[in-house]
Amino acid sequence: MVKEGSREERIAILGAGISGLSLGWLLSRIGKQVTLFESTDRIGGLARTFDWHGVPCDIAPHRLYTQDQALVAMIESLVPLREHRRNSRILMKDKVIADPINPIELILKFDPKTAASLIMGFLARPKLPEDSFEALALNRYGRGLYDFFFEPYTKKMFGVPPSEISVTWGREKLRSSGLLDTIRRSSKTFFSTFHYPADGGYGQIADAMHAHIRGEVMLESKVTGLERTENRVTAIQYRRHGEAHRFECDRVFTTLPATLLGRMLGEDFNLRYRGIELVYLHVKKPRVMPYQWVYFGDGDVVINRMAEFRNFHDPEAQVDNTVLCAEVTAETDRPVEDVLSALERYGLVDRAEVDDVMVLPEGFGYPVYDRGFEAVKARAEAVLGRYENLHSVGRNAEFRHIEVDEDLESALATVRRLYPDATPNAAPDAMPEAIMPEARPGA
Numbered sequence: 001m002v003k004e005g006s007r008e009e010r011i012a013i014l015g016a017g018i019s020g021l022s023l024g025w026l027l028s029r030i031g032k033q034v035t036l037f038e039s040t041d042r043i044g045g046l047a048r049t050f051d052w053h054g055v056p057c058d059i060a061p062h063r064l065y066t067q068d069q070a071l072v073a074m075i076e077s078l079v080p081l082r083e084h085r086r087n088s089r090i091l092m093k094d095k096v097i098a099d100p101i102n103p104i105e106l107i108l109k110f111d112p113k114t115a116a117s118l119i120m121g122f123l124a125r126p127k128l129p130e131d132s133f134e135a136l137a138l139n140r141y142g143r144g145l146y147d148f149f150f151e152p153y154t155k156k157m158f159g160v161p162p163s164e165i166s167v168t169w170g171r172e173k174l175r176s177s178g179l180l181d182t183i184r185r186s187s188k189t190f191f192s193t194f195h196y197p198a199d200g201g202y203g204q205i206a207d208a209m210h211a212h213i214r215g216e217v218m219l220e221s222k223v224t225g226l227e228r229t230e231n232r233v234t235a236i237q238y239r240r241h242g243e244a245h246r247f248e249c250d251r252v253f254t255t256l257p258a259t260l261l262g263r264m265l266g267e268d269f270n271l272r273y274r275g276i277e278l279v280y281l282h283v284k285k286p287r288v289m290p291y292q293w294v295y296f297g298d299g300d301v302v303i304n305r306m307a308e309f310r311n312f313h314d315p316e317a318q319v320d321n322t323v324l325c326a327e328v329t330a331e332t333d334r335p336v337e338d339v340l341s342a343l344e345r346y347g348l349v350d351r352a353e354v355d356d357v358m359v360l361p362e363g364f365g366y367p368v369y370d371r372g373f374e375a376v377k378a379r380a381e382a383v384l385g386r387y388e389n390l391h392s393v394g395r396n397a398e399f400r401h402i403e404v405d406e407d408l409e410s411a412l413a414t415v416r417r418l419y420p421d422a423t424p425n426a427a428p429d430a431m432p433e434a435i436m437p438e439a440r441p442g443a
């Protein structure tokens with residue numbers, strides 16, 4: 001067997017989304033040769049960008065927010081970034097309100113009956129055992145705001161009521177503690193500025209990582225199985241252009257959804273991902289709205305969130321068309337019709353202005369934190385942990401609701417743990433010192 005940590009190690013990376021590319025980039029930096037296997041004909045996964053009608057389009061809005069300046073610097077070493085002031089809103093009950101939600105504004109803006117139920121609900125907050133997202137939201141905000149916003153929005157987002165969602169979701173996502181606490185803070189929910197590539201779309205980050213990889217990125221190569229001994233993966237099986245192949249390896253990094261990997265190991269992990277349908281609309285006017293993205297809070301509107309990509313790019317650019325991307329999480333057989341109706345209802349778009357439509361399904365949009373998922377996830381980690389040379393990295397592999405910066409952070413932590421003594425190679429395209437493990441103590 002090839003000695004681990006040596007130059008000849010054969011490394012397989014499953015998936016060429018941002019997590020696989022981050023691993024490939026970081027491992028290349030320390031002199032490793034890697035082979036990435038990607039089932040589709042393109043790189044970038046959920047963090048890719050494609051061109052449509054001359055507009056760089058992402059998978060819904062993608063923006064970079066982290067308080068870790070070393071990570072921003074690391075990404076900036078690959079791609080010039082521009083800092084944007086966040087300009088987003090929530091559309092609800094035919095009104096435009098602040099994002100994140102500001103209960104005081106709701107009280108002032110909505111009818112007296114709604115205002116009274118928000119205030120009374122808040123004053124009569126229960127003290128329920130916090131065993132679900134419902135209990136947590138009721139304890140923090142009261143019945144009024146729960147019924148007004150959290151219940152319909154959660155159902156639309158995850159397909160089940162908040163009583164079936166784990167309290168972990170609320171603890172990770174709700175940073176505000178109550179009605180009076182409406183101050184914007186620096187968090188994934190309450191950020192006021194964000195970074196985005198200065199040119200092109202978010203997928204520039206994936207493209208730049210790809211350009212630095214030493215080894216091969218095998219597109220249209222679908223991983224179908226893992227050969228293994230009791231505690232090691234010895235080879236991966238994949239299909240390419242209709243033919244079955246195998247790749248012997250010393251180490252495997254997986255970024256594939258944990259459920260897929262489980263099946264390859266003969267295990268059924270009862271974890272759920274929420275699929276999304278992205279409805280792209282080409283609109284024959286320079287701008288539809290001044291916002292980068294808007295949320296739709298109403299339970300009867302199928303859109304969860306909608307982005308206008310032009311507003312991530314040069315605001316001064318003279319253009320005569322724009323692209324919207326509506327993220328549909330609710331169940332519907334007619335996503336395009338439902339999106340157009342919602343936009344007409346809010347006076348955003350007249351359907352006569354839309355001259356092209358495209359629907360893109362993504363089966364693994366969000367890991368869903370169903371009640372009890374923690375135990376299933378712990379079992380999955382234990383099963384995968386039996387294989388000493390198998391490492392899970394990224395949002396769907398780790399079943400964590402994380403973003404690109406955290407995928408990169410996870411890749412970095414994994415590489416640091418496995419190769420603590422690695423040194424940067426001196427290749428002419430060497431990446432900046434910032435990515436080296438020792439430059440990020442405690443990361």
Ligand SMILES: Cc1cc2nc3c(=O)[nH]c(=O)nc-3n(C[C@H](O)[C@H](O)[C@H](O)COP(=O)(O)OP(=O)(O)OC[C@H]3O[C@@H](n4cnc5c(N)ncnc54)[C@H](O)[C@@H]3O)c2cc1C
Pocket residue numbers: 014015016017018019020037038039040043044045046047059060061062063064065221222223224255256257260276327364365366393394395396397402403404405407
């Ligand atoms: C709607 C939405 C909005 C988001 N907004 C933001 C944001 O604003 N900012 C941000 O930073 N992040 C955001 N994210 C999160 C971000 O997109 C993800 O964290 C990141 O893209 C996950 O990357 P990944 O490589 O782990 O997974 P993926 O992107 O899912 O990549 C996995 C790759 O594996 C491939 N694959 C699957 N099965 C196989 C197989 N059998 N064989 C070979 N290859 C396979 C897939 O084709 C894919 O390319 C958002 C995500 C979504 C869905």
